[in-house]
Amino acid sequence: MRRLLSIELFKLRFSKSAKVLSIIYFLLFFSTAIFSMIRFKFGDFEFQLAEQGIFNFPYIWHFNTYMVALIKLFLAVVIVSMVSSEYTNRTLKQNFIDGLSKREFVLSKFYTILLFALVSTVLVFIVSLVLGLIYSDYNEVNIIFSDLHYLLAYFIKLTAFFSLCMFLAILIRKSAFALGFLFLLLILESIALVSLRNELPWLSQFFPLESMANLIKEPFTRFNVVKSASTAMGTDFTRDVKTYWYEFLIPVAWTFIFVYSSLKVLKNRDL
Amino acid sequence: MEKILSVRQLSKKFGQLNAVNQLSFEIETGHVYGLLGPNGSGKSTTLGMLLNVVNPSSGSFEWFNNRSSTTQALKQIGAIIESPNFYPAMTALDNLKLVAKIKEIAEPNYEEKLKLVELWDRKDEPFKNFSLGMKQRLAIASALLNNPKILILDEPTNGLDPKGIRQIRDIILKIAQLGTTILLASHLLDEVEKICTHVIVLQNGKMIYNGKVDEMKASFGFIELASNQEEELIQLLKEIPQVKEVSKTEHRYLKAILNANFPPEEMNKICFEKGIVLTHLMWKKETLEDNFLALTKSN
Numbered sequence: 299m300r301r302l303l304s305i306e307l308f309k310l311r312f313s314k315s316a317k318v319l320s321i322i323y324f325l326l327f328f329s330t331a332i333f334s335m336i337r338f339k340f341g342d343f344e345f346q347l348a349e350q351g352i353f354n355f356p357y358i359w360h361f362n363t364y365m366v367a368l369i370k371l372f373l374a375v376v377i378v379s380m381v382s383s384e385y386t387n388r389t390l391k392q393n394f395i396d397g398l399s400k401r402e403f404v405l406s407k408f409y410t411i412l413l414f415a416l417v418s419t420v421l422v423f424i425v426s427l428v429l430g431l432i433y434s435d436y437n438e439v440n441i442i443f444s445d446l447h448y449l450l451a452y453f454i455k456l457t458a459f460f461s462l463c464m465f466l467a468i469l470i471r472k473s474a475f476a477l478g479f480l481f482l483l484l485i486l487e488s489i490a491l492v493s494l495r496n497e498l499p500w501l502s503q504f505f506p507l508e509s510m511a512n513l514i515k516e517p518f519t520r521f522n523v524v525k526s527a528s529t530a531m532g533t534d535f536t537r538d539v540k541t542y543w544y545e546f547l548i549p550v551a552w553t554f555i556f557v558y559s560s561l562k563v564l565k566n567r568d569l
Numbered sequence: 570m571e572k573i574l575s576v577r578q579l580s581k582k583f584g585q586l587n588a589v590n591q592l593s594f595e596i597e598t599g600h601v602y603g604l605l606g607p608n609g610s611g612k613s614t615t616l617g618m619l620l621n622v623v624n625p626s627s628g629s630f631e632w633f634n635n636r637s638s639t640t641q642a643l644k645q646i647g648a649i650i651e652s653p654n655f656y657p658a659m660t661a662l663d664n665l666k667l668v669a670k671i672k673e674i675a676e677p678n679y680e681e682k683l684k685l686v687e688l689w690d691r692k693d694e695p696f697k698n699f700s701l702g703m704k705q706r707l708a709i710a711s712a713l714l715n716n717p718k719i720l721i722l723d724e725p726t727n728g729l730d731p732k733g734i735r736q737i738r739d740i741i742l743k744i745a746q747l748g749t750t751i752l753l754a755s756h757l758l759d760e761v762e763k764i765c766t767h768v769i770v771l772q773n774g775k776m777i778y779n780g781k782v783d784e785m786k787a788s789f790g791f792i793e794l795a796s797n798q799e800e801e802l803i804q805l806l807k808e809i810p811q812v813k814e815v816s817k818t819e820h821r822y823l824k825a826i827l828n829a830n831f832p833p834e835e836m837n838k839i840c841f842e843k844g845i846v847l848t849h850l851m852w853k854k855e856t857l858e859d860n861f862l863a864l865t866k867s868n
Contacts, residue, residue, distance in 0.1 A: 301670070301673070304670065305667065305670050305671060308663075308666070308667055308670065309656060309667065312656060312658045312659045312663065313658065314658060387654060387655070387656060387657060388652070388654040389654050389655065389656055391622050391650065391654060392650075392654040392655070393671060394620070394621050394622050394643075395620045395621070395622060395643065395648045395650060396643065396644070396648075396668055396671045396672055396711075397640050397641070397642075397643035397644035397646075397671060397672050397673075398640070398671045399638075399640040402640075565624075566624070568617070568622070568623045568624060569617070569622040569623070
């Protein structure tokens, strides 16, 4: 495993696009945190996101993992390009000729995905912990470390999404088309979601992108302001935003399917 | 002789096309093999299958008597297919370092290999700045990095200028003299003739010849002659039992094709004894190209 990871990281070290995109990703990552610390002033009305309770433990785990997951697309582009560049430079073929097996090739990419997801998860943990310690109204240890399953969900979500990206890149070879197909999949899923809503409502949770989305459901209805607003209006906005155990399993299953299919595609293809 | 590779009934179909058809041959250590054939005869497809990038439709092959898996065997092989493929942003040396990681080479000698291909001075330049000749030389250095038991080259001089072709050829000759087994696919016959000891000839995916280069050229050659007394000379040549056939060349010389060993001094002597004075006398052997063309035409 260490050999395969070191091979892939050695390749990535020299890829300019991978470096630039990773830097953009982490800049965005920290700017989301900084953004919420900014104090807005509208005349007499002063507003700071941080003071609206979004950084309260344990709610912060939910809110931050949800927000930061939105920018995962930048790392997804890195994943897609690190696979498709192997096709365009024809280094994929040379790797195999040099004695890297197809299985090892897919695994070296997958281990890198795991590493990316892990680094990102650790960063979310640290940033959220720091923000929470600064702004949270509750600072008891057992409250701070409750609801940590959002971090697990975040890790699974990134891993599954990046695995999908890897599979599309291996299947389609061209990075632009692979990313295009990703958007197409998103559109197709939304259409299917809407049209199946009445007949087969249980089916949509098995869609790959939908299953990843279900890992961390939107945190806004749990938001204090929204809650009080909805009670004031007399409507009940509270939705089920809990993640059930089987909702963890579906994206994990997809991850296996994507990795295995990547290997199948490579094995059956003549280069 | 240690067997390096044995191929049995190897076939590849692309749709209706039989790119490689029931190919069987063996490669033993210490020889230099040429895989010959016109464009599209299945050379690259064959090498692709042996190197695990093309899936065979049927048949099998074994590296090193099947003592290890194909990917494990590939780590003891050095191979270059078609164009040199490296990571463009990496330097020459970094590219070799990556290859060493993939091949799990314990102590790679970068300096020795890069000096062999005259690239040591430019080891810190990115690959994308290299000329085609330099790229091809780097590919050879990379293929030699693990001190391979066999070096496989697919059209190594394709697209190079005459100087580049000469450089690559000299390097290959040097490697061959060190005793490395080589399998060289090419459609350039003089290249193969200069380097190889054995040839395998493919046509339309089928093997039509497999043997030593010398045996492929195993004719007794022919003698080119000219004289002012041409009529008498033709008459005389037809009487010599070692002469199989007499014809005229495009340069208006007479061409006496031999069917037994018949040295030119003997010919000169007979002519002189019969009072025929020769103005031109030359003993020639058919080139590999002549043999190859005759072989591919007759099949």
